[in-house]
Amino acid sequence: MMGKEKPKIMFFIGNMSSSGGTERVLSVIAEGLFERSYEVFIVSLWGGGKPFFSLKEEIKIYWVEKERQRQGIRGNLQYLMKVLENKKPDVLVDVDTILGCYSLFLKIWRQNLCWVSWEHFAFNHHFRKNRLLRKGVRRIVSKYADHLVVLNDSDKRSYEEKLRPRCMVTRIYNPVPYKETFLKQKERKIIFAAGRLTKEKGFDLLIRSWKLLEEREPRWLMVVAGEGEDRKRLERIKSALGLRRLYFIGKVPDIETYYELAAFVVLPSRYEGFGMTLVEAMHYSLPVVSYACPTGPMEIVADGENGFLVDAGDVRMFSQRMKLLIENDRLRKRMGERAAETAGRFGRERILDEWEKMLGVEDISNCSCI
Numbered sequence: 001m002m003g004k005e006k007p008k009i010m011f012f013i014g015n016m017s018s019s020g021g022t023e024r025v026l027s028v029i030a031e032g033l034f035e036r037s038y039e040v041f042i043v044s045l046w047g048g049g050k051p052f053f054s055l056k057e058e059i060k061i062y063w064v065e066k067e068r069q070r071q072g073i074r075g076n077l078q079y080l081m082k083v084l085e086n087k088k089p090d091v092l093v094d095v096d097t098i099l100g101c102y103s104l105f106l107k108i109w110r111q112n113l114c115w116v117s118w119e120h121f122a123f124n125h126h127f128r129k130n131r132l133l134r135k136g137v138r139r140i141v142s143k144y145a146d147h148l149v150v151l152n153d154s155d156k157r158s159y160e161e162k163l164r165p166r167c168m169v170t171r172i173y174n175p176v177p178y179k180e181t182f183l184k185q186k187e188r189k190i191i192f193a194a195g196r197l198t199k200e201k202g203f204d205l206l207i208r209s210w211k212l213l214e215e216r217e218p219r220w221l222m223v224v225a226g227e228g229e230d231r232k233r234l235e236r237i238k239s240a241l242g243l244r245r246l247y248f249i250g251k252v253p254d255i256e257t258y259y260e261l262a263a264f265v266v267l268p269s270r271y272e273g274f275g276m277t278l279v280e281a282m283h284y285s286l287p288v289v290s291y292a293c294p295t296g297p298m299e300i301v302a303d304g305e306n307g308f309l310v311d312a313g314d315v316r317m318f319s320q321r322m323k324l325l326i327e328n329d330r331l332r333k334r335m336g337e338r339a340a341e342t343a344g345r346f347g348r349e350r351i352l353d354e355w356e357k358m359l360g361v362e363d364i365s366n367c368s369c370i
Contacts, residue, residue: 007090007114007359008039010083012099016061017047019227019251020196021174021276022120026095027053028177032352034059043083045076045099052253077105084110091359096120097148098134100141107144116358117141118149122295123158125271126200139163147358151274154295170358173299174274175351176283176343184260184285184336189220191322192262192286194255194277195269197228197248202268202291204230204237205315209268211241212319217326222246223262225255259284263332264307264325268318272296282306282343287335289321300346306339 011030016023026042034040034056041060044051049063068079084092084106093116094103100117107115121127127134141148142165149172150156156171195201203224210222227250238246252258259265265281267290275296278288282300288307290297291314303309308321325332344350 006036006038008088009033009041009091009093009359010087010089011040011042011093011095012080012103013042013044013095014099015046016042016044016051016063017049019052021274022095023051024053024177025120025174025276027051027055028175028348029352029355030059031056032175032348033355036352036356041087041089043080045102052251077102080106081109084113090114091116093118097141098130098137100137100145101133104140104144114147115145116147116149117145119155120151120273122152122271122273122293123150123155123162124294125273128199141165142167149358152295152299154299155273170354172354172358173346173351174276174279175348176279176346177348178256178280178283179348182260182284182340184340186261187263187332188261189326190258190262191220191222191264191266191326192225192258192281193223193266193268194225194258195267197224197226197231197234199230200269200271201226201228202270203234205270205291205313205318206266206268207234207237207241207243207246208315209319209322210246211243212316213323213326214243214245217323218245220245220326223258224248225250225252225258227251255280256284259286262286264288264322264336266318266322267291267297269293269297270312275300278307279343279346282339285336285340287325287332287339289318289325291318300342302338302342306335306342 013026030040043062046065047063049066062083064076064079068075091114094100095118097117097119103115107113142163145167148167148169153171156169159165159169264287267277272293278300281288290301291312292298292309301307301309310318310321
């Protein structure tokens with residue numbers, strides 16, 4: 001991309017202190033590129049000064065909200081420009097297209113900066129907040145960014161057909177975050193789910209599905225990891241239905257422990273950009289039950305082979321698929337073995353290869369969109 005020298009990369013994210021999938025994936029990609037001799041640093045718009053996911057000490061994080069000299073958008077931009085001036089990155093990667101409202105000004109200010117926008121939400125995702133702003137920024141990104149990275153083939157087609165971007169659009173899946181292989185040797189009667197407790201993640205649907213099973217399967221537990229704005233509402237639904245073996249356990253720093261112990265994993269999402277929980281679970285030889293969201297899971301789950309795909313919102317069928325896995329040990333084992341094979345498609349090194357290939361595309365080095 002920049003001759004024989006590898007580019008210096010600035011990743012720009014909303015809040016590196018958060019515990020979501022976006023922050024997890026960024027930590028994996030940033031560390032992986034650093035290990036491949038790229039100079040990498042991260043700028044976090046918000047956050048308290050400590051990342052939720054561990055990072056190598058050599059990867060510096062700049063905290064805008066904490067370190068800026070004045071508040072507001074103007075103060076944020078001044079801080080970002082100061083970082084650009086001091087660090088002189090070759091590539092700016094904003095980790096969520098909405099950050100393009102800042103990246104556009106940085107690109108105008110420093111036109112030789114290559115701007116990569118990394119989309120983490122499905123194209124048709126129904127946003128509760130800033131919906132019109134996001135639509136506008138996506139159009140700006142499509143017109144002025146040097147490259148757009150999306151998480152699935154369906155979104156790639158949507159961007160190309162509906163927004164007709166001037167930049168190149170590349171699909172790069174999220175990686176399995178683990179280097180080591182895993183051989184599952186034990187399990188407990190636990191069904192595990194993880195994600196933000198928001199409407200789009202569909203945990204209200206999961207509660208209704210579990211209601212159909214809890215009394216019939218008295219030895220099994222449903223465990224949900226994650227936090228979010230809907231937690232109190234979900235707890236109220238759980239209490240109203242009298243569920244005693246459904247647990248909301250909040251954020252967990254050791255999610256791998258639950259993958260190791262669980263019998264299988266469920267993903268009840270209404271919308272997914274990808275489905276990070278699925279590939280993590282599959283790495284741990286866990287079959288999955290997932291709704292067939294418009295994007296994401298259908299590119300990961302082969303129905304009846306490594307798990308089950310259920311028509312969106314079909315609470316009863318979701319419950320029946322869980323029941324099948326609960327009652328059939330051999331089916332769980334067979335599907336778990338297939339799941340582990342599937343996880344190889346999303347291996348860390350393979351995905352890093354795709355990032356390196358994207359960073360080496362000639363179009364991006366021209367930086368001619370503005």
